[in-house]
Amino acid sequence: MIDKILTYFLFTITIYSCAEKETALPNIVLIMGDDIGYSDIGAYGGEIETPNINRLAEGGLRFTTFYNMAKCNPTRSTMLTGLYTGGAGAVHIANLTKAAGYQNIMSGKEHFDPWVPEYCKAENVFDHSFYFWATTEYFLPPSGEFERPFFLEGKEIKAEEIEHEQSPMYKTDFITDYALKWLDETFEKEDPFFLYLPYHAAHYPLQARPEDIEKYRGKYLKGWDVLRQERFERMKNLGVLPKGTQLSPPENNLNKSRGPLLADYTDYYAWDSLSAEKKDSLDLEMAVFAAIIDRMDQNIGRVLKKLEENGKLENTIIMYLNDNGSCPFYTNKVIDVAPGPANSYWSLRTNWAMLGNTPFRQHKQSGLEGGSHTPFIVHWPEKIAPNTITDQVGHVVDMAPTFLDLLKIAYPDSIQGHPTIPLHGSSLLPIFMGEQREEPEYFVSGMNKFRMFRSGEYKIVRMNGGPWELYDMTKDPSELVNLADTMPEKVKELAMHYESTPVGNPDGLP
Numbered sequence: 001m002i003d004k005i006l007t008y009f010l011f012t013i014t015i016y017s018c019a020e021k022e023t024a025l026p027n028i029v030l031i032m033g034d035d036i037g038y039s040d041i042g043a044y045g046g047e048i049e050t051p052n053i054n055r056l057a058e059g060g061l062r063f064t065t066f067y068n069m070a071k072c073n074p075t076r077s078t079m080l081t082g083l084y085t086g087g088a089g090a091v092h093i094a095n096l097t098k099a100a101g102y103q104n105i106m107s108g109k110e111h112f113d114p115w116v117p118e119y120c121k122a123e124n125v126f127d128h129s130f131y132f133w134a135t136t137e138y139f140l141p142p143s144g145e146f147e148r149p150f151f152l153e154g155k156e157i158k159a160e161e162i163e164h165e166q167s168p169m170y171k172t173d174f175i176t177d178y179a180l181k182w183l184d185e186t187f188e189k190e191d192p193f194f195l196y197l198p199y200h201a202a203h204y205p206l207q208a209r210p211e212d213i214e215k216y217r218g219k220y221l222k223g224w225d226v227l228r229q230e231r232f233e234r235m236k237n238l239g240v241l242p243k244g245t246q247l248s249p250p251e252n253n254l255n256k257s258r259g260p261l262l263a264d265y266t267d268y269y270a271w272d273s274l275s276a277e278k279k280d281s282l283d284l285e286m287a288v289f290a291a292i293i294d295r296m297d298q299n300i301g302r303v304l305k306k307l308e309e310n311g312k313l314e315n316t317i318i319m320y321l322n323d324n325g326s327c328p329f330y331t332n333k334v335i336d337v338a339p340g341p342a343n344s345y346w347s348l349r350t351n352w353a354m355l356g357n358t359p360f361r362q363h364k365q366s367g368l369e370g371g372s373h374t375p376f377i378v379h380w381p382e383k384i385a386p387n388t389i390t391d392q393v394g395h396v397v398d399m400a401p402t403f404l405d406l407l408k409i410a411y412p413d414s415i416q417g418h419p420t421i422p423l424h425g426s427s428l429l430p431i432f433m434g435e436q437r438e439e440p441e442y443f444v445s446g447m448n449k450f451r452m453f454r455s456g457e458y459k460i461v462r463m464n465g466g467p468w469e470l471y472d473m474t475k476d477p478s479e480l481v482n483l484a485d486t487m488p489e490k491v492k493e494l495a496m497h498y499e500s501t502p503v504g505n506p507d508g509l510p
Contacts, residue, residue, distance in 0.1 A: 025100060026380065026406060027316040029195045031300060034072065034109065034203040035364060037326035037356020040293060044375045045235035045358070047219065048290045052301035053377065056318055059386045060379030061432060064242050067395040068324055070371040070446045071364060072134070075323040075396055077113040082400025082423040084444050084503045087115050089418040093403045094125035097194040100407040103127050103186045107179040108198035119416050123154025130178040135200070138171040138207040139342035170209060172201050176299040180306050187310050201296035202289050204331050204347035206339035212291035213340055220286040221279055223271025224355045231358045239389050242477040247359040253350040255365060256464045257449060258329045265330040265349040286352050288339045317380040317406065325371045326356030327364040361479055367452025367461040368479055372445035384432050395443045397425035405429040424502065444503045453498040460494045468495055
């Protein structure tokens with residue numbers, strides 16, 4: 001009799017534990033790279049060493065078509081609120097996780113459009129936050145002050161007050177140091193956690209630790225022409241390209257708004273036409289860029305190790321994406337010091353950015369795919385099938401509805417005394433679960449002069465405020481054939497549709 005009671009008791013405990021495990025809310029880690037091209041990371045065809053990101057991809061799901069907003073601040077504004085544009089009534093996703101009982105941590109870059117309310121700023125939505133605004137250096141400059149300051153829990157701190165484990169201090173490393181410190185605190189509690197880790201890598205200035213640069217020195221002497229073809233072949237073998245994708249031909253940077261427009265930075269030129277001295281200089285430039293990404297991946301590895309050692313990895317959903325395509329704009333402030341050290345300040349040029357955005361056209365700010373197309377990786381053990389790839393289309397605007405699904409809560413009716421603005425996207429959770437979701441009615445990306453609007457298989461996009469171009473994205477994902485002259489009615493239809501959206505008609509005029 002005692003044996004039967006004991007067996008029943010153990011059976012009941014087992015069933016309860018399984019049910020508890022099944023219903024436990026997942027921890028969430030959202031990682032964002034900055035100014036990184038679609039093909040730069042290894043999981044999407046790059047030669048840059050990213051074993052930790054690759055691990056997430058091979059153990060999870062990769063999207064072949066996922067959109068950001070093509071620039072730092074609009075991407076963050078849209079991703080974190082689920083709105084293409086808004087104002088009072090916007091809800092930060094950390095408001096959602098907090099409502100569901102999560103501990104919220106942010107460490108990294110903050111940058112919003114002016115429409116994002118003050119109550120959505122980091123110190124108002126995260127339990128712990130360490131951040132800087134827009135851009136600043138990786139190493140502490142010789143002046144002893146960063147270009148833009150850092151803030152800890154909403155208060156500006158001096159450079160010498162920044163905690164760091166490795167000297168000299170390097171931004172990607174100490175961003176992670178703060179995140180790991182606060183993760184340790186959350187592990188002492190029963191609550192799930194949300195970690196938002198928006199790294200600055202690989203945004204200019206091109207600064208990296210010497211040992212990381214050395215790993216890549218000489219690897220780019222092949223030049224962008226050969227490397228671009230090699231990446232394209234690897235991408236095809238990996239299956240991370242939309243069906244029918246072709247390698248776009250080399251072209252100049254078409255953006256006329258982001259000066260100074262120096263031919264050495266804006267124009268395409270064949271690698272074989274260059275002198276040995278020029279090739280060596282360009283090899284260093286790209287080696288530093290690769291080293292910045294390599295260091296980011298090393299730090300992602302530190303996060304994964306922390307989760308694994310504390311038994312948290314199994315019930316944690318980890319997402320990785322970039323805020324826009326590779327950046328080709330001349331921003332060099334120190335022209336007599338080669339890229340890499342703390343006293344340098346260089347940026348990447350068009351031809352290397354074109355390599356990063358393989359196989360697509362154009363770059364950051366542009367609604368053409370090179371500017372708006374990001375890798376998106378989702379890793380969730382025992383929930384998402386490993387090493388899977390989807391061709392369903394997604395967008396950063398879908399992140400907030402996805403969070404609602406993961407958290408199993410409803411969108412609030414009001415916030416800070418304002419009625420909430422209805423979300424503009426829809427949940428990605430069906431795709432995560434291997435199901436087909438109903439594709440949203442439209443997707444928007446790009447800056448105003450470089451806007452794109454996609455609905456179904458067709459997409460309109462303009463450059464420099466010019467006329468709309470038209471592309472069939474199911475047949476021509478690389479945007480090589482402009483159909484605007486042959487299908488003017490489709491252009492008109494999509495343009496009218498765009499003008500009825502919150503982005504095309506921000507004032508809501510009839």
